[in-house]
Amino acid sequence: MNTRVNTYGQSSLEWTVVGSDIGPLLLAATGHGLVSVVFHADGPVRERALRQLRERLGVEPAESSSGLLAEAIRELSAYFAGELREFGLPLDWSLSGxxxxxxxxxxxxxxxxxxxxxxxxxxxxxxxxxxxxxxxxxxxxxxxxxxxxxxxxxxxxxxxxxxxxxxxxxxxxxxxxxxxxxxxx
Incomplete structure (x- = not known):
């Protein structure tokens, strides 16, 4: 797992890559909640996703260290272990309208x-x-x-x-x- 924090004024965007049963997932969150999940997040896919997040949200993504993604990581792990049936994460809908x-x-x-x-x-x-x-x-x-x-x-x-x-x-x-x-x- 990759981990650091980056805050620009009021906005921050943190990301990490976690392993899962379906391959590496890039998770990104703002102070409002989980904003993005990207499949197959190795190398070029990860870099393209981070570039798109930067362009769409206007904030430089930083590798996570503040714990902003801790609950998302925990819930996804529990989901893939068959222990979680409903996510309770706050979601940031900024990328959808x-x-x-x-x-x-x-x-x-x-x-x-x-x-x-x-x-x-x-x-x-x-x-x-x-x-x-x-x-x-x-x-x-x-x-x-x-x-x-x-x-x-x-x-x-x-x-x-x-x-x-x-x-x-x-x-x-x-x-x-x-x-x-x-x-x-």
Whole structure:
């Protein structure tokens, strides 16, 4: 795990990379809460994610040392150990807005561990029944995967649909939650 703090005026942005059952995850947080989770966070992926955070939030990311990410690390570890079914982390929604934020908030609040929802059903829940494709776009823009469980959104015919972390990662997360059988090997 990487660890340091950087504060600029009122704004700070801390990050770290943690190992998980689905590979290294970059976690970033502001004083408002967890703001980003990035899959496959080795080398170039990590550097690109940090550059994007710097550009979008206007703050230089610093490796974490203040404990800002301690609870996120603890909860993610418990989730992957099968001991946590609902995240209780404060979330910073700065990287999401409008319809996407509305859909992601509904997903976080309304689709519990071990359940799935279709893209169309999620669109209906936010009052936009014809917006299944837009829900797919919202899932693809999710800055907080795993914690805001876009892996729980599937196609109406039972297909997995897409996933920013890759379909194998989506399968692993759904297997962890008991939705799909665990791979034999």
């Amino acid at each position: 409008g319809f996407n934020r509305q859909v992601l908030r509904e997903l976080a609040a309304g689709v519990p561990y071990g359940a799935v929802v279709g893209y169309g059903e999620l669109a209906r829940r936010v009052g936009q029944p014809g917006a299944a494709q837009a829900v797919g776009v919202a899932m693809g823009s999710n800055p907080l995967p795993v914690v805001v469980p876009c892996h729980r959104v599937v196609e109406s015919d039972g297909g997995l649909g897409g996933f920013g972390g890759g379909l194998e990662t989506k399968r692993q997360l759904l297997a962890l939650e008991g939705v799909l059988p665990a791979p034999l090997f």
